[in-house]
Structures are given as C-alpha cells and as structure tokens.
Amino acid sequence: MLLSLRIYETDPDAKPRPRNPFVDDVVGRVSAGMMQGRRPVALSTFRFCSDDPAVTDRVAELYGGTPEDYDENTSHVITDAVTVDAIVDGPDALRSSLILFGPSGPIHHCDGVEFLEPPEDRGTPCGCPPSLRERKDLARSGRGPKPHIELRFRLHDDPELGYFVLRTSSWSTVAELPAAQDTLEEINGPAKVRLVMEHVEYTTKAGRAVSYHYPALTVIGAA
C-alpha cells in the first residue's frame, strides 16, 4: 500500500506553490521606479536590482551608476542608461495582466475582462469597466487594478549574465503591447527587444504640466 500524506487535501491553501519558471532562475530585476521608504519614486534611467552584488557590479560596468545596498538582501544600481538592448526567448517572455494589490497580495488579478486568479474564480467576469479611461481612473484611486507587465530577457551586451525581469505598471507601456506581442509571435523565437526610457511631456487642457518616463518596448527583430 502506498503511503502518502493527505494534509494538502484538507488544507489546499497550505500547499506549496509550484515552481514558476518565469521568475525562478532570474538573477535580477529591472524597473523604471523604486520605493523610497513607503513612497514610490519614478526614475528617468533603468534601475537594476539583484541579490547577487556581482550582478549589479557587472550592470554598472555596462550601463554606469554606482551599486549600493538597497536592503539587507538586495543590491541595486540606478544606471545612466536610457536604452538597454534585451534578448528574449520568444513570445512567452512578455506577460501582462491587471492587478490590484492588497496588504498581503493580489486582491483583484484579471486580464481586463475575466479573473486570472484565484483558481476558483478563473474565467469568471471580473467586473472591470470596459473603457480605458474608467480603468485608469479606478486604478489611480486605488479601487481598480493596475497594469502588471513583465518582460523576461537576457542582456544583449552580456547574455551570459543570466535572465532579468523588467516589471512596469505603466499604461503607456500597455499601449505598446499589441504591436510588441504581434511581432514577437511573428518571430516566434529568440528576438532582440530595445528598452527605452521614453520621456513624455505635455500640458493638459486645464493647463497642468505633465512630465513622466515609461519603459518603451520595441521589437527590433529575430536574434
């Protein structure tokens, strides 16, 4: 008779999550902003962080900046780079969804139309409004989910360094996803993607000056 524990049958929430190949082997993360204390700060150049200081040292060699301890386990470097060339493995390297985070994790995770999690809600209508305007307003007020975009890549300048994940919640990046996704699917294999910190400046009809940066993704071609 096969002996096997049944403790997760009675408490499915306690079951360890399966390995996530998208992030398990990454050596570092890339972002267009950071937390300073409890305050999110936007940046105008790419920031890399890693739990391996050798990785941030190498990034600084390539893209400038001074590696520093960010917290106990993380080293980070705010580089001088506004452009980073990435190599992705294929169309699955680009993922996007909408997430509203609560104090202990996602409380609304959807594709804009249907829930993606928790598993029991997957595929059921999530109740987000259909118009982009309303989505943005809800997200801004903290009552609706924000974009959660991730690109898994290696550096074109040093692919041997390992995989990084760029993460952004910018609606401007969202606008570029359909074109990027289509091109990645056409290539359907390793591709070169140019990451650029785009600077947007304009004045609203009400006369308010708007200025921000966002990471733009341009698929250059097969790699």
Ligand SMILES: [Zn+2]
């Ligand atoms: Zn939703």
